[in-house]
Amino acid sequence: MTAILTRPAWTTDLEVEIFDKLLDQYAPHLPKARSLASRPPATLEERENFYHFRVAGAAHDLFIVQVCAKVIGMLPDAELQLFLSRQIGDDGAHAENTRLRAQAISGRNPIPDIQKQVQKHWDYMGDLPIRNWQGFLAFELHYELHIVATLFLNSRTSKINDPDSAKFAAERIVPDEAVHRLGIVDWWQRKFAQASPAEKEDLIAQLLEADEEGQRRRNPYLRDHWLLSQKAIGVEIDDLPVLYDAWRRQVLAYFLDVPVAHLPQLVSVND
Ligand SMILES: [Fe+2]
Ligand SMILES: [Fe+2]
Known part of the structure; x- marks a missing residue:
């Protein structure tokens, strides 16, 4: 694989630029910005669907907290530990706010449902997030970076939202x-940056292997979650599999410092 000599820093502007290029390529009919305002869930059925969507959101964040809390003492890297301590605090606050909104919307205590969903993440991810640093990095990629295509589509095409959550x-x-x-x-x-050229080849192979394992493990969850998102908030999901796969290739190419075309064929969310 050939290294790219100059590449831009990873920024939120770069994310939008990459995603919008993918939209042009794979789904030009989808919007580049939100055109319609969302509205709160109105009927009993809408509130129930929205509740389950919020429970899934709280579980995603609480799972991140649980994984990072386990890993923070395992990896002796003070800089990483400082970052993880912030991530634990932030994602914990996100889970807590989402829990409170789910409670306000449904009138019931969502903790048992959130706990059940967090357990599902542990069940399908297995020991990958806490196995070694490669598995943990793959977990971080999947739970923070690979989901960005989904987040863009949610922010541009969702029809239902709760104003306080928004x-x-x-x-x-x-x-x-x-x-x-x-x-x-x-x-x-x-x-x-600290690795020798030979070590870099190993690191690339190890990260790709762990990330592919993460994708295989997450596929059934992602497909179910997208159906829930369509039902609960009316997000457009028809083009999501192709956009998800293409976005993930872009993220991995950036991480591994290779052109996208040089990546091997990867596991698809449809596999
Ligand atoms: Fe979060
Ligand atoms: Fe996060």
């Missing part, structure tokens, strides 16, 4: 998540 997301979640993504890029780049 406000918290805009003020807190969106900026926090950008910090998380940049922190993961930074951790990997520090590790990669």
Whole structure:
């Protein structure tokens, strides 16, 4: 694989630029910005669907907290530990806000449902996130970076949202998540920069293998979650598999510092 000599820093502007290029290529009919305002869930059925969508959101964040809390003492890297301590605090706050909104919307305590969903993440991911640093990095890629194509589509095409959740997301979640993504890029780049050319080849192979395992493990969850998102918030999901796969290739090419075309064929979300 040939290294690219100059590449831009990973920023939220670069993310939009990459995603919009993918839209032009794979789904030019989808919007580049939100055109319709979303509305709160109205009927009993809409509130119930929205509740399950929020429970899934809280479980995603709480699973991140649980994994990072286990790993923070396992990897003796003070810079990484400082980053993880922030991620634990942020994603814990996101899970807590989402839990409270789910409670307000449904009138019931969502903790048992959230716990059940967090357990599902542990069941399908197995020991990958806590096996070694490669597995943990693959977990971070899947839970923070590979999902970005889905987040873009949600933010542009969803029809139902809760105003309080939307406000918290805009003020807190969106900026926090950008910090998380940049922190993961930074951790990997520090590790990669210190490696010799021969070690770099090994690191690339190890990361790809762990990331592919993560994709195979996550596929049934992702497909179910997208159906729930369509039902609960009316997001456009027809083009999501192709956009998800293409976005993931872009992220991995950036991480591994190779042109996208030089990556091997990867596991698809449809596999
Ligand atoms: Fe989060
Ligand atoms: Fe996060």
